[in-house]
Amino acid sequence: VKKGLAVNMYSTMVALQIMDTIFYEAQRQGRLSFYLTSTGEEAINIASAAALTSDDIVLPQYREPGVLLWRGFTLEEFADQLFGNKNDYGKGRQMPIHYGSNKLNYFTVSSPLATQLPQAAGVAYSLKMDKKEACVVVYFGDGSTSEGDFHAGLNFAAVMESPVIFLCRNNGWAISTPVTEQFRSDGVAIKGQAYGIRSIRVDGNDALAVYSAIRAARQMAIKEQRPILVEAMTYRVSHHSTSDDSTKYRCVKEIDQWRTEKNPITRFRKWIQRNDWWDDQNETELRGNIRKQVVEAIQTAEKVEKPPLRDLFGDVYDKIPSNLQEQERFIRDSIKRYPKEYPFDVPV
Numbered sequence: 001v002k003k004g005l006a007v008n009m010y011s012t013m014v015a016l017q018i019m020d021t022i023f024y025e026a027q028r029q030g031r032l033s034f035y036l037t038s039t040g041e042e043a044i045n046i047a048s049a050a051a052l053t054s055d056d057i058v059l060p061q062y063r064e065p066g067v068l069l070w071r072g073f074t075l076e077e078f079a080d081q082l083f084g085n086k087n088d089y090g091k092g093r094q095m096p097i098h099y100g101s102n103k104l105n106y107f108t109v110s111s112p113l114a115t116q117l118p119q120a121a122g123v124a125y126s127l128k129m130d131k132k133e134a135c136v137v138v139y140f141g142d143g144s145t146s147e148g149d150f151h152a153g154l155n156f157a158a159v160m161e162s163p164v165i166f167l168c169r170n171n172g173w174a175i176s177t178p179v180t181e182q183f184r185s186d187g188v189a190i191k192g193q194a195y196g197i198r199s200i201r202v203d204g205n206d207a208l209a210v211y212s213a214i215r216a217a218r219q220m221a222i223k224e225q226r227p228i229l230v231e232a233m234t235y236r237v238s239h240h241s242t243s244d245d246s247t248k249y250r251c252v253k254e255i256d257q258w259r260t261e262k263n264p265i266t267r268f269r270k271w272i273q274r275n276d277w278w279d280d281q282n283e284t285e286l287r288g289n290i291r292k293q294v295v296e297a298i299q300t301a302e303k304v305e306k307p308p309l310r311d312l313f314g315d316v317y318d319k320i321p322s323n324l325q326e327q328e329r330f331i332r333d334s335i336k337r338y339p340k341e342y343p344f345d346v347p348v
């Protein structure tokens with residue numbers, strides 16, 4: 001990893017950290033309905049993204065916004081989705097953090113866990129049929145491996161020889177369920193092997209290790225036309241989301257240790273500083289710039305009006321069925337009768 005790439009990786013890890021901190025605070029202030037951070041998993045996010053090319057197709061779980069950030073999704077685009085305003089590609093119909101971008105080959109996050117795994121096997125098979133020099137990367141947590149779709153996805157990819165990288169973020173927790181209650185196997189890599197998939201376990205808090213593993217996995221997936229599983233060991237430093245308080249089910253000392261001693265950003269910074277590629281002044285400037293950009297993105301997105309009411313009913317059916325037409329009539333009628341109860345920033 002040369003200087004330019006290393007500095008870019010580090011800067012994007014810091015950008016992800018700052019974006020997470022400020023968006024999280026905006027949720028606590030009541031400006032957003034929901035948020036979820038990737039704290040502690042910045043190396044997996046950014047180093048894996050850096051090891052791919054933009055032709056590779058990403059199917060995320062939800063704790064991988066850093067991959068989008070790396071690919072050029074702007075802070076404004078993140079903020080537009082979070083506020084569900086009229087610039088949001090999902091037209092405000094999804095919860096915050098359900099990002100997606102056709103342009104950046106990043107499938108939209110879907111809430112039901114593990115659905116992305118069998119889909120990834122299929123998307124990768126389509127790349128194979130088209131003889132593309134690209135692969136699919138599908139992200140998931142340790143908790144998602146308990147879904148039937150995990151097993152279906154792995155087996156499907158193995159027998160169809162789909163060029164897909166299964167990237168498991170084994171962060172120790174699935175909301176309040178620890179991995180010890182999730183499975184009795186030695187982690188997840190061994191499950192890949194059981195399906196006949198080459199599998200490797202890496203230190204997910206070591207950006208260089210993640211980068212090397214994903215680069216090698218990509219090479220293998222494309223050249224040998226087969227799936228690969230990478231289990232990246234890490235820790236979910238944040239609460240699961242803004243909907244829980246993780247100190248109710250795990251000890252603060254454990255969280256603090258991962259936040260400080262094992263922090264992937266600090267580790268990578270030490271390496272680039274030792275190479276004389278980074279100093280305190282770079283750090284101060286970077287953090288100041290990003291903070292300013294995130295705050296501006298929030299202030300702008302917050303003021304943009306919401307998508308029009310009719311968007312609630314579109315994009316599913318060619319002709320809107322009668323029950324939905326009835327719902328639309330009902331909602332418009334209610335707005336007429338109770339105009340003060342209706343949000344002023346949603347055009348009718």
Ligand SMILES: Cc1ncc(C[n+]2csc(CCOP(=O)(O)OP(=O)(O)O)c2C)c(N)n1
Nearest residue numbers: 063111112113141142143144171173174175
């Ligand atoms: C099918 C399904 N079951 C349950 C949930 C509720 N749920 C949302 S996130 C989550 C935990 C997932 O944990 P993991 O896959 O380890 O990812 P992490 O949050 O640790 O990144 C659960 C149980 C869901 N969204 N979908």
